[in-house]
Amino acid sequence: MLYRIEGIVIRSMDYGEGNKIITLCTKSHGKVGVLVRGAKKVRSRHGAATQLFTFGEYVFFRGMGSIGTLNACEITEPNHTLREQLHLAAYASYVVELVDRALQDEESGGAMFDQLLAYMRAIREGKDAQVTTHIFEMKLCQAVGVAPSVDSCVVCGRTDELTGFGWRLGGAICSRCRPREHGRYVCSGNILKLMQVFIKTDLRRLGDITLKQETKLQLRDCMRGYMDTHIGVRCKSLQFLEQMEKYDLAPLPSMTEKEAEEQEGNGGD
Structure with missing residues (x-):
């Protein structure tokens, strides 16, 4: 079956003497593996399509349960930078x-x-x-x-008097529950505010x-x-x-x- 999918190269590895296998993060098909034949050759027309971080439209053929084989690629954002x-x-x-x-x-x-x-x-x-x-x-x-829980205390659930972020417990901590988290694992209230924004x-x-x-x-x-x-x-x-x-x-x-x-x-x- 022939696929035409927009994807971002999140992994690229050598395969055999002149080929590469790339892993694409796609919107419609999740994570997809594609074999690119001859990609390591100097004059390969698909060499740029195998570079990490490249975003483009990939056209490949894939049989049932097998890895895809690249037919063509139109690069949208090469991301050289x-x-x-x-x-x-x-x-x-x-x-x-x-x-x-x-x-x-x-x-x-x-x-x-x-x-x-x-x-x-x-x-x-x-x-x-x-x-x-x-x-x-x-x-x-x-x-x-x-x-993480950032709007209420990860221990008791209260939403007031949140004083910091306890990353070991996994969220915001109120003044009453703060002793339950070791001091080295507690971040300040400013960091909690950033977490709430993030x-x-x-x-x-x-x-x-x-x-x-x-x-x-x-x-x-x-x-x-x-x-x-x-x-x-x-x-x-x-x-x-x-x-x-x-x-x-x-x-x-x-x-x-x-x-x-x-x-x-x-x-x-």
Whole structure:
């Protein structure tokens, strides 16, 4: 059967001497594997279609229960920038690996496809890559059913006197229940406010986001802890991302203290 599907390349690997197998995240067919014959050859007309992060329309033939074989591809967004800039490549590689690990073959992937496409456009256009990645992590948590409780205490359910975010317990914590979470696992009320914004944010309508460095570091620690605890998938690409952050290969943008406080005051949106 012949398929014509819009897809984003979330994995690309060599197969045999001159071929590649790509994994596409699609809106209509979830995660799909496609064999691209001769893709490694210098003059291959399909070489560009196998590059990570490429978004295009893929035409392939697939028999019952077999992997597809590419016939043609029209590239819509090559996303060269995401591969050429080190820090963008690191964040985008982590995100597509998350999607690859989260989606099952043929599983409906409409929501993930839309958010992934919007994510790549956002960081390509200059949105803060770290913060945008954390928003995408929240979208993925919602998609797989492990989103944190941010509007009520995760322990007792009360909605008032929320004082912080406990990433081990998985959500907001009120003043009465705060002792139930170890201090090292509790983030400040400012981080909770950001979480409340993130869970309602659609990446397709993302505005400019600017946070001061201290807040970004707290947010990073909180989201990494939450993802490790509740998703339980340690992506290989995350190791490189952490090394890049360790050696400051992606410097954080500077801003005045007043601007930072105003930005945090409205939730960073």
